[in-house]
Amino acid sequence: MPIQSVERTAAPDDILATLERDGVVIIRELIDRATMQAMMGRVAPRLAERKTGGGEFFGYRKRSIGALFSHGPELSQLPLNPVVQALADKVLGPNCNTYQLHATGAIQVWGGGHNQPLHRELDAYTPFIQPKPDDPEYILFFMFAGSGFSAENGATRLVPGSHRWPADRRAAEEEVAQAVMPQGSAVVWLGKTLHGLGTNTTDTPRTGLFFSFSVGWLRQEENQYLAVPVERAKALPERLQQLLGYQAHGTFLGWVDGRESELQTRETPLEMFEDVEGVGY
Ligand SMILES: O=C(O)CCC(=O)C(=O)O
Ligand SMILES: [Fe+2]
DSSP: OOOEEEEEEHHHHHHHHHHHHHSSEEEEEOOOOHHHHHHHHHHHHHHSSSSSSOOOHTTEEEEEEEOGSSSSSSGHHHHHHHHHHHHHHHGGGGGGSSSSEEEEEEEEEETOOOOOBBBBBGGGGTSSOOTTTTTOEEEEEEEESSOOOOOOOOEEEETTTTSSSSSTTTGGGGGGGGBOOOTEEEEETTTTTOOOOBBBBBSSOOEEEEEEEEEEOOSSSOHHHSSHOOOOOSSSSSSHHHTTTTBBBBTSSOOTTTTTTTTTOOOHHHHHHHHHHSSSO
């Protein structure tokens, strides 16, 4: 089954319906090309400093960087995009008080490697969390096409419908589809959807800019406080600071001893602290 794609002007509820049905959806040209070129201008030099490698799991021909939002102000637009926020609100909102950035970066696939083994974002919690078809969603992943993604250059391979599979079901090759999409588009998938990077058989690299969100009570995959320390985070938009984790989840997760710092959220959690006795304030 091919991956369904929608226009960026599609209603978020329609995008959500496809995402919930298939576990994956492509939003075509969500970011315009000029903006994506500006973002690429920030990340491409950083990727160029990295060695090509990644071992067996990444097919030996990968270059990557993390801490995506510390590489330039343009990049902040990605997680703050209204369509991105609407989807995250709908998918993760019911399962937490606040969701957070989980992992961020850019990943480049060069020619000559092999397909990455299919895996799930949720696998980072193995063996403590097993993917179960009816569990709530804990993770939502966005991969933006920094270059065009084609079948030949290693577009992400995904298995539509696999978010509803038992953990041990293996995908047959004919169940795998590729996220072929023009530059600036985004492929969005759920934490339980099987996926992996594809093989690049061309002589130009494929580049993706990615970030995921997780429910705010789960340990973040990338340590956001070290990736974007307070001094750097201060320069970012307030909503992005919150998404990085500079906010509490409800009253009891993420508090800091008596410090109502600039970077703790100014909204509900701090007000709630004033009403709660015995939590260090
Ligand atoms: O770059 C891609 O297409 C997917 C990468 C991926 O799934 C991973 O690195 O875990
Ligand atoms: Fe992955």
